[in-house]
Amino acid sequence: MVSPTLHVIGAGLAGLSAAVAAARDGWRVALHEAAPMAGGRCRSFRCHLLDRALDNGSHLLLGANRNALAFAAAVGGGETLAVLPPRFPFLDVKTHRLWEVRPGRLPAGVWQTIRALGLTGIPHGQSVANRLGKTSAFAHLWKPLCEAILNTPPEQASAQLLARVLRTVFLGGHAAARPHVAAAGLSALFSAPAEATLAAHGASLRYGRRLTAIGPHVLEFDNGPVPIRDGDRAVLAVPPWVASQLLPALPPLATSSIVNLHFRLDHTAILPGGMPFLALVESLAQWLFVREDVVSVTISAAGSLVDRPAAAIAQQVWQEIAPLLQGAPQHLPPFRVIKERRATLAHTPAILRRRPGPATHLEWLFLAGDWLSAPWPCTMEAAVASGLSAARLALGRDDMSFA
Ligand SMILES: Cc1cc2nc3c(=O)[nH]c(=O)nc-3n(C[C@H](O)[C@H](O)[C@H](O)COP(=O)(O)OP(=O)(O)OC[C@H]3O[C@@H](n4cnc5c(N)ncnc54)[C@H](O)[C@@H]3O)c2cc1C
Incomplete structure (x- = not known):
C-alpha cells in the first residue's frame, strides 16, 4: 500500500517550510510549483544586464x-x-544629517514613543497617521518605519500592527533587533538549501506545474489531475490573489x-x-x-x-x-x-480583520502564506510560521518545529 502524501502547492517560503517540516517528520511530500524555480517573492536570479546575481528585492x-x-x-x-549589530542608521538626504535607531533608544520624545508602541492601548481601526501624524518625529521616524515594516502608507496602515512589531523588535532586547x-543572496539562504533538504528526504519537486482548480478529492493542475486519496493532505501555499480564485469563499485582499x-x-x-x-x-x-x-x-x-x-x-x-x-x-x-x-x-485595519486562518471547507486542505492571520505583517517570518502551522495541522503533529 502506498503511504499517504502531503501535497504542497507553491514553493515560496511558506510552501517550502511546510514541505521541509513534513519531510523531516518522515512524510512523503510532493511539492508543486507553477514557476520554473522555488523562492516566490523571496528569490535570487542572474541579472544579465548587470552581470550579477541579484535578489528580487533587498530583504532584512x-x-x-x-x-x-x-x-x-x-x-x-x-x-x-x-x-549585524542592532543599529539602524538614518540619513536626511536634504540636510545630510545622520542619526541612528537602536533598541531602547528611539529618537523621539517619551510620550510619542509610548503612543507609537501602543503601551497605553490603541483603538481598533486607528491608522498610523491618525495616531502619530502630528508628532514631531513623524516624518523622520514613524513614517519611514511604517512604510518599511508595513509596506503601506501611514494614512492607511494599522497603528496596532505597527505597534506590535515595534514592541517585539525594540523592546525585545539587543538580540531581537539584530x-x-x-x-x-536569498536563494542561498532559503530555497536552494530547502530544495536540497527535500531531495535528501526523497520528496518530489515538480516545477512548471500550475494548480487550476480544487475538487472535493482532486487537485487539478494544468498538466493533469492529482487525486487526493484516503490519508493524503494538502497545503495550499499560494499568494492571496491566487488562493481566492481557487477557493472563492476566501475574501479578496488588497x-x-x-x-x-x-x-x-x-x-x-x-x-x-x-x-x-x-x-x-x-x-x-x-x-x-x-x-x-x-x-x-x-x-x-x-x-x-x-x-x-x-x-x-x-x-x-x-x-x-x-x-x-x-x-x-x-x-x-x-x-x-x-x-x-x-x-x-496592504496592512490596513479592514484588510487585517479579513485575513483568514489556515483551515478550509475541505478537511484535507490547509492554507499557508504570509497573508494569513498572524501577529506579523507579510514577512519571511509570517510565511515560514504559517507553513509550519499548516504542516502541524495537516499532519496532526503539534510538536513539529525547526529548532
Ligand atoms: C520586494 C520585496 C521586499 C521584501 N522585503 C522583505 C523584508 O525585508 N523582510 C521580510 O521579512 N519580508 C520581506 N518581503 C516579504 C516576503 O518576501 C514575503 O512575505 C514572503 O516571501 C512570502 O512567501 P509566501 O510563501 O507566503 O508567498 P510567495 O513567495 O508568493 O510564494 C507563493 C508561491 O506559489 C506559487 N504559485 C502561485 N500560484 C500558483 C499555482 N496556481 N500553482 C502552483 N504554484 C503557484 C508562486 O509561483 C510562488 O512561488 C518582501 C517582499 C518583496 C516582494
Whole structure:
C-alpha cells in the first residue's frame, strides 16, 4: 500500500517550510510549483544586464524572526547570514544629517514613543497617521518605519500592527533587533538549501506545474489531475490573489507594491553610517543596501510609482543617492528596476480583520502564506510560521518545529 502524501502547492517560503517540516517528520511530500524555480517573492536570479546575481528585492531579517531563522538553520542556509549589530542608521538626504535607531533608544520624545508602541492601548481601526501624524518625529521616524515594516502608507496602515512589531523588535532586547542580511543572496539562504533538504528526504519537486482548480478529492493542475486519496493532505501555499480564485469563499485582499532598483558600480560601495544598509528620508529612495559593487534601493508603498517608466525612476533615484556614495559617477551607471506590484498585503485595519486562518471547507486542505492571520505583517517570518502551522495541522503533529 502506498503511504499517504502531503501535497504542497507553491514553493515560496511558506510552501517550502511546510514541505521541509513534513519531510523531516518522515512524510512523503510532493511539492508543486507553477514557476520554473522555488523562492516566490523571496528569490535570487542572474541579472544579465548587470552581470550579477541579484535578489528580487533587498530583504532584512531581524533576530526576533525566530521561525525564519530556525528554518534557515534547519536547512543549512543560516551559515550564509551576516549578523549585524542592532543599529539602524538614518540619513536626511536634504540636510545630510545622520542619526541612528537602536533598541531602547528611539529618537523621539517619551510620550510619542509610548503612543507609537501602543503601551497605553490603541483603538481598533486607528491608522498610523491618525495616531502619530502630528508628532514631531513623524516624518523622520514613524513614517519611514511604517512604510518599511508595513509596506503601506501611514494614512492607511494599522497603528496596532505597527505597534506590535515595534514592541517585539525594540523592546525585545539587543538580540531581537539584530539585523540579519542574506550575504550570499536569498536563494542561498532559503530555497536552494530547502530544495536540497527535500531531495535528501526523497520528496518530489515538480516545477512548471500550475494548480487550476480544487475538487472535493482532486487537485487539478494544468498538466493533469492529482487525486487526493484516503490519508493524503494538502497545503495550499499560494499568494492571496491566487488562493481566492481557487477557493472563492476566501475574501479578496488588497495588496501594496514595492519598487527595487539595483545599480552596479565599478568599485565596492560603502554607505554613510557604516552598515550595509541605510534608511533615507526626504527622498524618493527609502532604503539603500550594498553588496560589494551593487547598490540596491527599496521604495515601499510605491503606489502609482509602478506605472512610471523604469529609466525615469532610476534617473531620479540616482541623482538622490550618487552624492552619498564615495567615488560614484554622476552619470547613471548600469541599473535594473524590479517592480513587485503585489509585494505584500496592504496592512490596513479592514484588510487585517479579513485575513483568514489556515483551515478550509475541505478537511484535507490547509492554507499557508504570509497573508494569513498572524501577529506579523507579510514577512519571511509570517510565511515560514504559517507553513509550519499548516504542516502541524495537516499532519496532526503539534510538536513539529525547526529548532
Ligand atoms: C520586494 C520585496 C521586499 C521584501 N522585503 C522583505 C523584508 O525585508 N523582510 C521580510 O521579512 N519580508 C520581506 N518581503 C516579504 C516576503 O518576501 C514575503 O512575505 C514572503 O516571501 C512570502 O512567501 P509566501 O510563501 O507566503 O508567498 P510567495 O513567495 O508568493 O510564494 C507563493 C508561491 O506559489 C506559487 N504559485 C502561485 N500560484 C500558483 C499555482 N496556481 N500553482 C502552483 N504554484 C503557484 C508562486 O509561483 C510562488 O512561488 C518582501 C517582499 C518583496 C516582494
